[in-house]
Amino acid sequence: MSVTAAGGFVAAGGAVGIKPGGAADLAVVATADGRAVPAAGVFTDNLAAAAAVRVSQAHLGATGGRAAAVVLSSGNANAATGRAGQDAVEALCRCVAGEMGTAPEEVLACQTGLIGVPFPIDAVVPRVPAVVAARAAGEAAGVAAASAIMTTDTVRKEAVARATGIGGARCTVGGMAKGAAMLAPNMATMLAVLTTDAAADPATLQRVLAAAVGPSFNAMTVDGCTSTNDTVLLLASGAAGPIPEAVLAGAVGEVCASLSEQMAADAEGATKLVHIRVTGAASDGEAHRAARKVADSLLVKCSLNGEDPYWGRVVSELGSAGVAFDLDRVTVRYGGVAVCARGVAAVHDAVAVAAHMKGRTIELACDLGMGDGNGAVTTTDLGHGYLDENRTTS
Template identity: 40%
Template sequence: MTHDHAWTQESGPLAWPMSFRAYTGHGGLREHGDDISIVASDRPATSAAMFTQSLFAGPAVVLSRAHATAQNLRAVTTLAQNANVATGRQGEENAAEVVRCVAGILGIPQDEVLIGSTGVIGRPLPMGTIRTHFDETAKRGYAAFMAKPLDVARAMMTTDTRPKTAVRTVGQARIVGIAKGVGMLEPNMATMLAYVFTDADLPPTDLDRALRGAVNRTFNCLSVDTDTSTSDTVAVIANGAAGPVGPRQFAEALTDLCLDLTQQLASDGEGATKLLRVTVGQAGDYKQANRIAKSVLNSPLVKSAVHGADPNWGRVLMAIGKNTNDTDIAPGNVTVRFGDIEVYPEEPEADTLDKLAGIMRHDEVDIAITLGLGEAEATVYGCDLSADYIRINADYTT
């Protein structure tokens, strides 16, 4: 796929951009499988990052937010299965110790390391096994850094059923993204954990502008269950090894990559069987379009109907109508479509309802709404609601 002949979406084996390398290993955070990862640039880099606005932001977020201010991050380490949130002063000290260990292995300053931690809230990190693990890794040095992007994406997973990766090319530079997250998922700044690595040469101001623009149109348009995590982090690191690229072309490619990851995250929502997209057009402004779209996307009744392929389109009207502060919305000006079938204001016939049920049986379901107020439009991304969502979260810590 190309876009204005400025960037491309790659296919084939996924590899890191130039001068990046990675490590994954088992540090005892979960019973089996890799649960610690490190991705690092061999050379200095520029960076941009965004973090959760949760009042219970974890120590990893607090520490990383401080490190990110200089916009010179060059490494990311992630601990899976333990969020290290609500763990008091000890949790802060443990996060700082993990960063010290990683910085020591890499031979870089501590404030150039970002840390992500994801999983159960309220449990201390098993620092004994983590220290031992890092000691052994340090002895191996860079010989241990042979992991591929897919390995890191797998090591970050908690209740995810599959790893999430994406890649784009801009000029001679490559952009590689990895992400995790399927529950406690409605970002309010960024997303679960999402990291982007590129060998493009960009100044921090352009990188930051590109990231914020991309997040606003992608990760901030994502919701699985309306809940904002205490650990949400998104960051981009650019080491310049491939030379400069056009800021606009980079921003477009970054947005497309983040949209790719957003839809992967939405379709793998906890218990999900379908990707749900809701588009609201002809809104008064973008905020209104996004707000109404999220209201429909997040409705348990709408999500349940989508799961059961029940053509109960009245639930969409309900979800629009409960936005009682949007007094400029007039029912007579609203239209609603499922796929290419209009269900309001044209009342569907019986055979149309059968066709509508058929559309709702697809793996991807699109709902389109127009408000008849202006020209603004927003699309949001989520999933259906199944009994498995309850099962997963009822048994999460056991």
């Protein structure tokens, strides 16, 4: 169970003709009673943001942070599609709202797929009501929704966390997601929808969601590309009553961390899941920036693919990350074994390092020796599969 795990939510997934061949390409997550509930969103900061991003932001603004449903479609990003693209999303929202008996502004939208291709709204609209009408509670409905947003994903991404406060108050947070950064060839974007039965106001939800996205989705980079469509949404039904914010934050953070880890693990063409940790930076911000510089390095990614613990490329990236840096203080470890200490090659157990590099998960830790700043980023290697997947869109 994912988005239907928390009380008060229903879901559905089906085909509306965006993808060829009748594949599932539309999902709906909605409140069981059709009423709008507090909602929050974190969106791409790409200035070429897709129509769905702009419409969802506008709708959350118009309602003061409330939503009754989220409609998600795959197979067309509906980005760089101008005014017609915007109109298409509004039409999609009206269509869902009409079936549910709610206001169009209370429907949020997420889309993923190719950029710059007109969205076939006229063909899609007649088929949407049947999918929405099939919405239901329970595990099967959650699976149907999570399946309908898959594109080149090889597995569904779902997560559930339950938390209990000191006084015994409980809440459930469920979520589903697709993609991994702008990884896939035809279907860009990472999308995630989370639901909870906790009672919380929109401002609290926004705070909790923004805090959870930082160390999870925003700490994952596959190719360094910021999609036009990236969206993370959180809706709260209130069915389980109020819960301390810290408890809710813990559960939301857990779900976001699980979903982002699942995305990186499913990154196409990748053979390694890599955790890059930077400690000893001048600040947490600098640690994060340095970790991301290493993670996004083509040369480091190639070395990881080749299982080569070539730390020279790592220190070179750290040195050009734009953070406080003194090579003489740098330590680099693979799997806990220091291969570079005080900026020069360290005598080490090469057999242990080689064994670690052969594993599916690689731990790369860098200590800058400059301060107390810590940061971590999850990434992947760069393999031939990535190139094959991304060479052409056809």
